[in-house]
Amino acid sequence: MAEYESEEEQRGLLQAEDEEYPTSDTQDEEGPRTPLPAICDPSHLLHRIVVLCFMCFLGFGSYFCYDNPAALQTEFLKDMDLNTAEFMQLYAWYSWPNVVLCFLGGFLLDRVFGIRLGTILFSLFVFGGQIVFAVGGLLKHFWLMEAGRFIFGIGGESLAVAQNTYAVNWFKGKELNLVFGLQLSMARLGSTVNMNIMGSVYKKVGESVAAGHSTLGVSLIIASTTCLFSLFCALALGFLDRRAEKILHKEQGKTGEVIKLTDVKDFPASLWLIFIICVGYYVAIFPFIGLGQVFFIEKFNFSPANARAVNSIVYIISAPASPVLGFMVDKVGRNVVWVLCAVVTTLAAHMMLAFTFWNPWIAMSLLGVSYSLLACALWPMVAFVVPEHQLGTAYGFMQSIQNLGLALIAMAAGAILDTRGYLVLEVFFCACICIALMAVVMLYFVDYLKGGDLNRSAADRARLLKEATSHSE
Structure with a gap:
């Protein structure tokens, strides 16, 4: 979902x-x-x-x-x-x-x-x-x-x-x-x-x-x-x-x-790049899982039970990995680098599924780890680029275009599979990931030119926060 x-x-x-x-045992006006x-x-x-x-x-x-x-x-x-x-x-x-x-x-x-x-x-x-x-x-x-x-x-x-x-x-x-x-x-x-x-x-x-x-x-x-x-x-x-x-x-x-659609016009370029990464990445995950069972049956000759099992490995890995990877990103920082690693790993996993007959458990396991890592590193970056009063609007808009992308790509993926087959569908998913990859690279340079707030280490962020608090006091 x-x-x-x-x-x-x-x-x-x-x-x-x-x-x-x-x-609950404190006194009130009734005694x-x-x-x-x-x-x-x-x-x-x-x-x-x-x-x-x-x-x-x-x-x-x-x-x-x-x-x-x-x-x-x-x-x-x-x-x-x-x-x-x-x-x-x-x-x-x-x-x-x-x-x-x-x-x-x-x-x-x-x-x-x-x-x-x-x-x-x-x-x-x-x-x-x-x-x-x-x-x-x-x-x-x-x-x-x-x-x-x-x-x-x-x-x-x-x-x-x-x-x-x-x-x-x-x-x-x-x-x-x-x-x-x-x-x-x-x-x-x-x-x-x-x-x-x-x-x-x-x-x-x-x-x-x-x-x-x-x-x-x-x-x-x-x-x-x-x-x-x-x-x-x-x-x-x-x-x-x-x-x-x-x-x-x-x-x-x-x-x-707090949702104000008028805030959209004030969104910085880095936030729009985050939106592009979000859509380009997730449309290559959820529609693929939706179509994965028959893919593993037809290409790898899996039984239906084994096909369902390998198709669910992304969710199985995500359950324990998400809190662990979230803790790691919090301690290290460098969010853009982690997002880049997640996108590259996901592209490698889709290419393995598309162009090789290697055991799909390998590619799907990589997909599960990279999916969890991207979620932990990407979504928090929104709070680094917009003021607090615009967070509700930014997250709402991000989720909105994500659902729009998922709806459109779901229909496109079904049409591609009916007319062109699984290989072309996997190439299509790889193209979506490549769009996300280009957006990550652009985000890195845009962030670097603006001072590198998104890619700071956790120690730098703590130091800057401490200095800002001291200055405010």
């Missing part, structure tokens, strides 16, 4: 000021409050760990069901009588609403629904969209499946914003980075589990319940139970957050995003 693991929201949310929660058991006390770590469990599973269903088409690509093509271009429309329809909702999601949570009701509504969109998607398969109505993916997309990305808002509201301070890492790992776990079990689910359904397109529909309905579980987590979080609001006298969480 447009990373999907949403680092752009995380960066904006980290600007929130640390606040200490009042303890002393009776101390609560630790697991029932919203100010206690044990209670917040329970809340964290619900937060982590809040997005599990969304990430599990997002790549249902990739996990069952062969089955979709056969049961629904689709060509690849039509199949990739399922990913395009997910991305279309998020071209706009990247700007509106935070506003709806802050000003219209509130975090609790907003989270429940977005979870309902995800669950309802998956049900419509499944019914489309059950009735063999592809237009209904497309409508389901559109509804699913309305809730998917906005639910990630809500998840991060809850994290900031409950874990401000030293625990926040760990919480974001756990949420990202759980998202990757959802994608990985989907890739590796949906084939077995389809097989079992076909043997015992239904046949043909009905097998696909029933399998997708079974997958929707993960979205129902996430909806339950949204309801539980709403209850616990409302209870904490009453006990601790705190306000509902805010996204921290």
Whole structure:
């Protein structure tokens, strides 16, 4: 999903000021409050760990069901009588609403629904969209499946914003980075589990319940139970957050995003280059994973189970690697160099897949590491080139054009595969990565001419921050 693991929201949310929660046994105007058991006390770590469990599973269903088409690509093509271009429309329809909702999601949570009701509504969109998607398969109505993916997309990305808002509201301070890492790992776990079990689910359904397109529909309905579980987590979080609001006298969480489209005209050249890197890179990752299963079956003679396994390795590696690589980038700095390494490694991986018959586990493992590294190094750079009051607009615009690129490239990739084959498709993905590579090189020189803020070491940044703080005082 447009990373999907949403680092752009995380960066904006980290600007929130640390606040200490009042303890639940402090006095108020009504007199002393009776101390609560630790697991029932919203100010206690044990209670917040329970809340964290619900937060982590809040997005599990969304990430599990997002790549249902990739996990069952062969089955979709056969049961629904689709060509690849039509199949990739399922990913395009997910991305279309998020071209706009990247700007509106935070506003709806802050000003219209509130975090609790907003989270429940977005979870309902995800669950309802998956049900419509499944019914489309059950009735063999592809237009209904497309409508389901559109509804699913309305809730998917906005639910990630809500998840991060809850994290900031409950874990401000030293625990926040760990919480974001756990949420990202759980998202990757959802994608990985989907890739590796949906084939077995389809097989079992076909043997015992239904046949043909009905097998696909029933399998997708079974997958929707993960979205129902996430909806339950949204309801539980709403209850616990409302209870904490009453006990601790705190306000509902805010996204921290301030969106002003008029700020776009003030974006510097370096930020536009970051946008180009983002689009050029991610359009060569997610559409490829969406089409990967049949690629590994046809080119490398893999069984469907092995094809799903190798196709999921990007997500498997990303789960543990993202926090580790993020820590490394924080300690070393030099973000542009890390982005350059990630882009070059990804280009090498796609070239290996395109022009060699080497074991694809090697290339896909490289892809998993480089994908995680780019996310850790690229998204934080936005905060280095725009003022704090423009961060919400910058991240919203970045996510918006990313979803626009994913929608367009998904359709283009399907058309290329139908008419030209996998080799030309891989060359196309390599060309997209080359555009990102040229943008990285240009970013390096633009940043160098402006003083090198993006490529400073972590020690230099700490020193400059200390000097600025001393001067301010």
